Amino acid sequence: MGRTNDRTPTRHAMVAAASGLALLASGCGYLSGEGGSSGGTDTADVDCSPYAEWEDIGGTVDIYSSIRDEEAERMDRSWADFAACTGITIEHEGSGEFEAQLPIRLDGGNAPDLALIPQPGLLQRVVEDGHALPVSDGVRENVEAGWGEDWQGYASVDGEMYGSPYGANMKSMVWYSPTYFADNGHEVPTTWDEMVELSDTIAADGTKPWCVGFESGDATGWPGTDWIENALLRTSGTDVYHDWISHDIAFDSPEVEEAFDLTDGIIRNEDYVNGTFGGTDSIAVTSFQEAGLPLLDGGCAMYLMGSFYGAQFEEDVEIAEDGDVYGFVLPPLEEGGEVPVMGGGEFAVPFADRPEVVAVHEYLSTAMYADSRASEGAWVSAHQELDPANLADPTDQFAAEVLNNPDTVFHFDGSDAMPSSIGTNVFWGGMVDWVTGSSTDEVLEGIESAW
């Protein structure tokens, strides 16, 4: 820069600095004032009596989860009254990369106040890394009163409770079309053999009885793990299932192989799959969202997928026992045998113990909240006092009935409960290899050697 005009640059700089600072000050003033748009619903028309114990706490709680879009809006509505009455601002952030981002936020000292963690394996990891806090006494009492021992166990590490169950889903559900079944004189099978017979009948008519799809972005393969877990629960029962998750039996042990063989008979059977999508290898590249849609036009007859799949159907599709689609519980091997149910769910895990965080967490673990969230639709909880009248979809009611039945033993999704390096990676990848032609032995040995 030339030095011929000595004063001007200084003046310009002064002006820039001064105006910058002025802007800075006014902006901060705006934000600290009435700037925030969140919170602040009118409490006049809300009955605040149920929330009396958390009255006038105030403050802000941020919740981090994998829940987004429509579902997140339903969630925001479900705690709006609570927030208005207690003066607590609840800020929810949903991320499609939740499982990967949560540990990064925790390591970076940027922990959310509460996280809704969908995998006990991940919950265990954040506890072992020393980030999660044990739940408050109020939450523990709510959880002990509201959920069965199985659910309490999934929320605990070494006997200490670190989270409260939130939503739940049932993954032992076979979606089918009641209309298609009725038109062709088929009945809902009650044993595995009946289901195979039914598949043969449908295949003889020239229709592929099953739809299967494993593609799910970087989680590709997980629907396959659901098949194996359901099969293992049926062939070997609860104890072996839990030994398998905790690696007390090897991944390539004969019991697991038997479960693979049972699944093999259906999803790697060229006569059975893959309704309107191609050969069995098309399973690997068909997205799980898309895979069940041919049920509607007779492209296939059955589709094993969680209770949450109802959200994939357009609004004019009738989900009912005599409607366009409905579900039945994947049958046991033998008549009258125990029907094991497998599924998943989220856990609300606290990372801060400020009074407002404790209050929100307590509220989330009540039956009152479960009812409030359920009445917004498309959601089920395993809370035993959840009022089924609040559930909008028949499949949600069906799932709740199965989940909250005291005789049901709920088994958490095995791949979600395993250490995440196995459950969310090697196992998923193994299922993709398996449907694209790798032998059962190769896949099982591969996963075992990685553990």
Added chain:
Amino acid sequence: MEYSFLNDLPKVVWMLIGIAGFLAVIGLMLVVIDIPRTRRDRWQAALFLAPALILLVGGVVYPVLRTTMLSFFDRSGTEFVGLTNYLWMFQRPEILLVLRNTLLWVVFAPALATAVGLLYAILIDRSRFESIAKSLVFMPMAISLVGASIIWRFVFAYRPADQEQYGLFNQIVVWLGGEPQLWLLNQPLNTFLLILVLIWVQAGFAMVVMSAAIKAIPSEIIEAARIDGAGAWQLFARITLPSVWPTLLVVLITITVQTLKVFDIVRTMTGGNYGTSVIANEMYSQAFQQGQVGQGSALAVFLFVLVIPLVIVQIRRTRKARELA
């Protein structure tokens, strides 16, 4: 929910605060620089260098040191495990596949992208529609790799033979009387199809730079060669190629560095499934999805080591060019 500008107002205010803060800092710097001082030059240098230096240390040097350190520790970064993570890398068959894929990318993507760019630049040189032809090939450069990958996912889409095809590739196959293929599933073809996406995006860059280099060849030389009776091939091999060789190397190295880091394409197209993962994708998956920070760091360090020689060559060439100038 309806979009409302009012709801986003706090964000806008934050942005304005950010801009204001930036202006304030710049203004402050200018003021300080303008204060007459003895040894003002040194102050000036320090002030201008400081932000870059802070960013360099905080954003590059520190992460490199920490990642290198973490690569010698276990998954949570607490227990020293020596070279275990590096041995793991060369022992697991799935990681060896990842290394092989990265090798395929590095061997084919830069060479093909550069070759396509060079060929195209020569073909359209001084033609009537040169600018239009150039824009056509350059346009994909403007698309992000994720966007490009989504486009190509549709191109490779599969439907069985008895259904309507919506993937361009399979539609062509069907028109030619063939069976639709599961393109993204067939190894190792799928890796080459992903490489095709990078070539599609990068050929434009290669073409523009090569075209400039070709135009810089003095026309006297070309005329002289013509008069001496050189044919098209001789002109290319004896005049054009040697003249543009330095530029060609720069383009090759730039695309190679890009290729080593390739992540978006693999992640969007296949998520690393069906045997298509590469080092950058595997590094993310190991460190962040599976929580194997040590193994992820080892992959990162390995990738870093692969890039270093290329960067050194690049710097050497730039320095030499500057000395010549």
